Amino acid sequence: MSALPTLSLIVFLPWAGALLLALMPKLGARGSRATALAFSLSTLALSAVAIGSFNPATTGYQLAELHDWIPSLNVHFSLGLDGLSLILVLLTAIIGPAGLLASWRQERDPRLMGIFFLVLQGSALGVFLALDFVPWFMFWELSLVPAYFLIKLWGGPGAPRAAYQFMVYTIGGSAFMLMGFAAIFLTTGTLDFPELSRLAADGTLASKLATLGGFWPHAVFLGVFLGLAVKVPLFPFHSWLPSAYAEAPVGASMFLTGVMSKMGVYGFLRILWPLFPAPLHAASPCLIWLAVAGVVFGAFAAMKQSDLKRMVAYSSINHVSYCLLALFAVSLVTRPGGSAATSALAGALLQMFNHGVSAAALFFCVGVLESRSGGRRGLGDFGGVRTAAPIFAGFCGISLFSSLGLPGLNGFVGEFLIFRGVWGLAPWCTAVACLGLFATAFFLLTFWQRVFHGPRAGAAAGAFSDLSRLEIATLVPLVALMFLFGVLPQLLTGLFNPLVAAWVGHLPLP
Amino acid sequence: MNALPWTIYVSFAGALLALLAGRRSPAAARVVALVSAAAAWGIALVAAVRFVPNPAGLQTLVDVPWIPQMGIRYCLAADGISLTLVILTGLAATAGILFSWNIEERAGEFFAFYLTLIGGVYGVFLSADAFLFFVFYEIAIVPKYFLIAIWGSTNREYGAMKLALYSFAGSSLVLAGILWAYVSGGGQSFALGDLAAAASHFTHAQQIGMFTLVFLGFAVLAGMFPFHTWAPTGHVAAPTGASMLLAGVVMKLGAYGCLRVALPLFPVGLAFWQPVILWLAVIGIVYAGLVALVQDDFKFVIGYSSVSHMGFVLLGLAAANARAVSGAVLQMFSHGVIAGLLFAVVGRMVYERTHTRKFADLRLMSLYRRLPFAAVVFVIAGLASMGMPGFSGFPAELTILIGVWQTSPWCTVVAALGVLVAAAFTLRAIQVAFFGAPSEAPVAGDSGPLPPITLAEKSGAVLLIGATVLIGLRPDLLLDLIRPALQSPVFQAVFNGGAP
DSSP states (O other): OOSSOHHHHHHHHHHHHHHHHHTOTTOOHHHHHHHHHHHHHHHHHHHHHHHHTOOTTOOSOEEEEEEEEEGGGTEEEEEEEOHHHHHHHHHHHHHHHHHHHHTTTOOSOHHHHHHHHHHHHHHHHHHHHBOBHHHHHHHHHHTHHHHHHHHHHHSOTTHHHHHHHHHHHHHHHHHHHHHHHHHHHHHHSOOBHHHHHHHHHTTHHHHHHHTTOTTHHHHHHHHHHHHHHHHTTOTTSOTTHHHHHHHSOHHHHHHIIIIIHHHHHHHIIIIIHHHOHHHHHHHHHHHHHHHHHHHHHHHHHHHHOSBHHHHHHHHHHHHHHHHHHHHHHHHHOOSSOOHHHHHHHHHHHHHHHHHHHHHHHHHHHHHHHHHHTTSOOBGGGEEOHHHHOHHHHHHHHHHHHHHHTOTTSHHHHHHHHHHHHHHHHOHHHHHHHHHHHHHHHHHHHHHHHHHHSSSOEETTSSOOOOOOHHHHHHHHHHHHHHHHHHHOTHHHHHHHHHHHHHHHHTOOOO | OTTTHHHHHHHHHHHHHHHHHHHHOHHHHHHHHHHHHHHHHHHHHHHHHHOOOOTTOOEEEEEEEEEGGGTEEEEEEEOHHHHHHHHHHHHHHHHHHHTTTTOOTTHHHHHHHHHHHHHHHHHHHHBOBHHHHHHHHHHHHHHHHHHHHHHOOTTHHHHHHHHHHHHHHHHHHHHHHHHHHHHHTTSOOOBHHHHHHHHTTSOHHHHHHHHHHHHHHHHHHTTOTTSOTHHHHHHHHSOHHHHHHIIIIIHHHHHHHIIIIIHHHOHHHHHHHHHHHHHHHHHHHHHHHHHHHTOSBHHHHHHHHHHHHHHHHHHHHHHOSHHHHHHHHHHHHHHHHHHHHHHIIIIIIIIHHHSOOBHHHHTTSOHHHHSHHHHHHHHHHHHHHHTOTTSTHHHHHHHHHHHHHHHOHHHHHHHHHHHHHHHHHHHHHHHHHHHOSOTTSOOOSOOSOOOOOOHHHHHHHHHHHHHHHHHHHOTHHHHHHHHHHHTSHHHHHHHTTTOO
16 A cells, blocks of 8 residues: 555546646647656556556455545445556556657647547546446546547548547447446446456346346346447447548557557456356357457458558457457356466457557558658558668568567467467367458558568659658657567566466356 | 525516616626526525435425415425525526626616526425415516517527417416316315325326326426427527526426426326336437437527437436436436536527527538637537536436336336437537538638637636536535435325325
């Protein structure tokens, strides 16, 4: 127990920064950018503090904070940190500043953009740390607002429509989740996640929900499921994603894919699985095929894209679906223990982190191409970029291979663990999901070949400058992490292995 | 607490003074109006701070015979529910005057009507005698006709007439129902408590009949689907300050009437009609939302959104359990604040500067660059209206949903659809009205500078935003007033379907 409320500071410092920026309308572009970056980096500094006092061997919540908030609804402002939230806080701490750096050259109202970035970052952190439904949902919903405006105001020509779709889809999902939690509160009188998990583990929650009668306990599960599935997104709720990611400005795309897509997966792990073990088990034979469909469909759709940004967007559907594939495979299990389950879950957690880093780097690279070609980003618009910009080619190549899952880079470890685990739990699904692997390899290599190899052509035929120092500074941390966690994944797994072991140990039995 | 009746007297006195001051100058009338509205609001706030809930129910403030031959008494009383709505009235009235600061034409009369309306509203919220309730209710209806017919805009004669006719039709149903109960009860007393006691001896058929009349009459005024059509036309035709009051407070009179008169007097009637009312409420939520989605007049979007939000209030009332009803009262407060804010932006900040409310025109104006303050306020109000957590709409809707699960799970599913539709139409309005033009495009149309937002508008907006955020983060400030009131035997009987 430290004297400072570390977790509150992590969540609210970015918001404080946003408020500060909002109160200084006269601040120039440089000052705004610097202020936003400083507050964004505060998360990194504070997560270092949090890691310092974090004990991975303890599987409960650490640095917990608890304040009364709305007594009439038994709502507390409750924050807590475990291995799962820790790696996502770290991810946010890295992607947030990277997104701001990627937007450094944005000349149109950098102050407002900084405000939205900081609000977004704070909300995402709140989602990863809040342990009571109401604050969690507050952060979850509030994160949509800055994301909406970032897409809307700084996005491409199709941005208004994309932003609208993104927000209405997600709020639609959330409305049904809210409906579900209303029923949970009615039957249990609490909205506290750890408490509800305990009630679920001993079957109380299920029997209390059963008092709703008839089909309604299932409806509660479906409502919560829908809210999370739209956010991830799980196939077939993904149709908002490609245009939202593709129309967003570079920095926002990085944050959307790097962090926001993880909010949904986090919700599955933190809420849906612990609270509804039996319904999830019952639905898993069906859901696992949806995850497989996301893996395969995402990859094949990416293969068909001629727009590089849409290609990376579809590949995100593919990569995030691996995490859910692992979770659904584990929830199929009916006996405790099992190394397959451990491996699948550890892989899913690693994949969340790794995909965040790789996909953000890829979106940034596409942004570099766009900035050099006057906004073009077609697969056929470039050629021979490697000779024109060797440093860029190197960084982009590493990101592509990390995303592809080359051993030695970070992407490999997570996907390998997932496949290893899921193979033991649901072999057929693994076999089909392998199709996705091949397609991924195909389109990423096509990207590499068409854009970087061959004679200089298209936008790269004329002057094509290599990475600026600022751009290198944005990419270096991301690429360094790809190597670091490719070679030493135990740095990450060490933070959550005991937690995963505990999950598998008390694998909620239906 | 005992000063609460002064909210009524201060408003009526303010009306008279404003009329006199208006002969001198419009500015004097405004100041008088603002001072009296703020004073009444202050009285309400002080009363709320000093309020001690009483589990027995209404606490009498004044009780003197008025027409003893008919058993009519001048009886004012309050509990946490009336107190919540009195605070809302003070807030909406004060903010509405700030947004009417630019009224120059016959300002004295405008504010006189305005304050009379407010005085009537306070009277309704504090009456504990059905006859008195009705009198105040009529006092509130008349000024709103004049406010629209004289100072209104688009189609004002039609809007004013439609609104007045619907209101009178509604109130005559109420009057018929109350008189029926009064006569059947022996014609001794109009006091709500006495009527309720008498009504419990009526046959079920009688109770159901009386409930139908009274509830229907009030529900028309609350904008219940399918009797809501007066609301959007009336709100659109009204001048801004009056739209804020109509949507913010006057629609609550209907809901309050349902809660204070129809439900406690005839619980059996509610039990009989409950499924129908629940379904009309949720259909209203979704239907009005869908209609708002296809409007091309900015103010109509807000008008229909009010109907949609009032659907939540009716849903909570019809669910007839303490949780849902407390949510409904909270939603009344929340909607009063948010609707006021939305109408203020559309009617005052935007329309009076651009002289258009058509999305086709607004789309080209890039208003977020020309009126950034209005854009920020509308975005905040829009988010609050969507039920975003952190604003008052969220705890209200959550509480209602929890309560409705207990009564009718299907309705929660449809209500969730309503939340989705609300997000869709609000975002559409934000997008088209303020962020329509491509960001780089030159400003089309009349590109001259728009008059800046005045201090009065800014203070009004800050007041309302502050209220919705405060209640969003601390809903217990109001729920602690509302919940004890629902523990009273009168309401417990309602929740038990008429059994004592």
